[in-house]
Amino acid sequence: MSTSDVTSVLRGMLPSLPTKLHRVVTFYLDNPASAPKLTINEVAxxxxxxxxTLTRLARMAGYDSFGAFRSALAANWAIRSYTSREDEASSDISADDDLASVVKKIAYLDTESVASTARSIDLDVLARVTERLVGARRILIFGVGASHIVASDLHQKLLRISLPAHSPGEIHTALTMAALLRPGDLLIAFSHSGATxxxxxxxxxxRERGCGVLAVTNDRSSELARLADDVLFTAAYETSFRAGATGSRLAQLTVVDCLFIAAAQQTLDESQRALELTFDAIQSRRRNSAAAKPATP
Known part of the structure; x- marks a missing residue:
C-alpha cells in the first residue's frame, strides 16, 4: 500500500466503524501532525x-502491525507537509462561499478523489481481476443510484471490446441474472459505502452460485469488501455540501477506466478490431442522421 493514501483509507472506513474505532480514526484525522508521533499506549x-483496538485498526487498514501503520501515517504527513495545503485546509464548501471559491474547491476535491484512488489501487489485484474479466463466460455489473451510472459506463466499455457484459437497471433483473451465474462468471459490484x-x-x-465477486468500494471494513474475492478500493473525499455520489462517482470511474484499458491490453488485437467495428457503426449512424437533416435556407 502506498504511504500517501492512508488518510484516504481511514476516511473511507469511518462511516461504518463501531464507536471505539470511530473515535480512534477521528483522533488521527483531527491530529495529522501530532498523532503519528504517539506510541500505541499514548494513543490508547x-x-x-x-x-x-489500535492493532485491530492497523490490520483493517491493510497493515501487518501498528508500527507499520504508524510509519505510514508519519510518511503521509511528511509528504503532505511539502505540498501546498491551502486548498486542502479550506476545501469544505460553506454557504458563504462565492462561485469562484466553489469552483476552485470542487476542482480540488475532484482531483484529489481521482489521485487518491489511483494511489489506492492494488496492482496485483487489478492484474488478477483483469485475467478473470477477459476469461469470464458472463460478466454481471451492478450498482444502485450513482453507482448504477458507473456500472453502465463499464458495461458500455466492455461491450465495445466484445466482452459478454450485462448491467441490469433494477434489482429484480439483477437478482434473476445473479441466480443464473456459475463458476467462471464474474460479478462486479459497485457500492461507495459497501453496505447498499x-x-x-x-x-x-x-457467491452461492460459485461466481467470482469483485467489489469496488470506498470502505475497507464494509460487508461488501468482506464478501468479495477481490476488492478495488476508491478513495473519495466528500464534504458537507457534496453528496456521496459526487466524489465517489469520479473515483469509481477511475477504477472503471483502469479495468477497461487493462482488459483491452490483454486482448489487444481483438479489442482494436472490435473498437473499429463499433466506431464505424456509430459513425455510419451519425452520417445518416446528418444527411437526413433539411438544408438550411
Missing amino acids: AATSVAPS PEVLDVAHIA
Whole structure:
C-alpha cells in the first residue's frame, strides 16, 4: 500500500466503524501532525481504548502491525507537509462561499478523489481481476443510484471490446441474472459505502452460485469488501455540501477506466478490431442522421 493514501483509507472506513474505532480514526484525522508521533499506549490513553483496538485498526487498514501503520501515517504527513495545503485546509464548501471559491474547491476535491484512488489501487489485484474479466463466460455489473451510472459506463466499455457484459437497471433483473451465474462468471459490484442492501443481495447470490465477486468500494471494513474475492478500493473525499455520489462517482470511474484499458491490453488485437467495428457503426449512424437533416435556407 502506498504511504500517501492512508488518510484516504481511514476516511473511507469511518462511516461504518463501531464507536471505539470511530473515535480512534477521528483522533488521527483531527491530529495529522501530532498523532503519528504517539506510541500505541499514548494513543490508547488519548482515545480511551485498549491497545488491541489500535492493532485491530492497523490490520483493517491493510497493515501487518501498528508500527507499520504508524510509519505510514508519519510518511503521509511528511509528504503532505511539502505540498501546498491551502486548498486542502479550506476545501469544505460553506454557504458563504462565492462561485469562484466553489469552483476552485470542487476542482480540488475532484482531483484529489481521482489521485487518491489511483494511489489506492492494488496492482496485483487489478492484474488478477483483469485475467478473470477477459476469461469470464458472463460478466454481471451492478450498482444502485450513482453507482448504477458507473456500472453502465463499464458495461458500455466492455461491450465495445466484445466482452459478454450485462448491467441490469433494477434489482429484480439483477437478482434473476445473479441466480443464473456459475463458476467462471464474474460479478462486479459497485457500492461507495459497501453496505447498499440491493448490491449485497446480488453479491450473496453470486457467491452461492460459485461466481467470482469483485467489489469496488470506498470502505475497507464494509460487508461488501468482506464478501468479495477481490476488492478495488476508491478513495473519495466528500464534504458537507457534496453528496456521496459526487466524489465517489469520479473515483469509481477511475477504477472503471483502469479495468477497461487493462482488459483491452490483454486482448489487444481483438479489442482494436472490435473498437473499429463499433466506431464505424456509430459513425455510419451519425452520417445518416446528418444527411437526413433539411438544408438550411
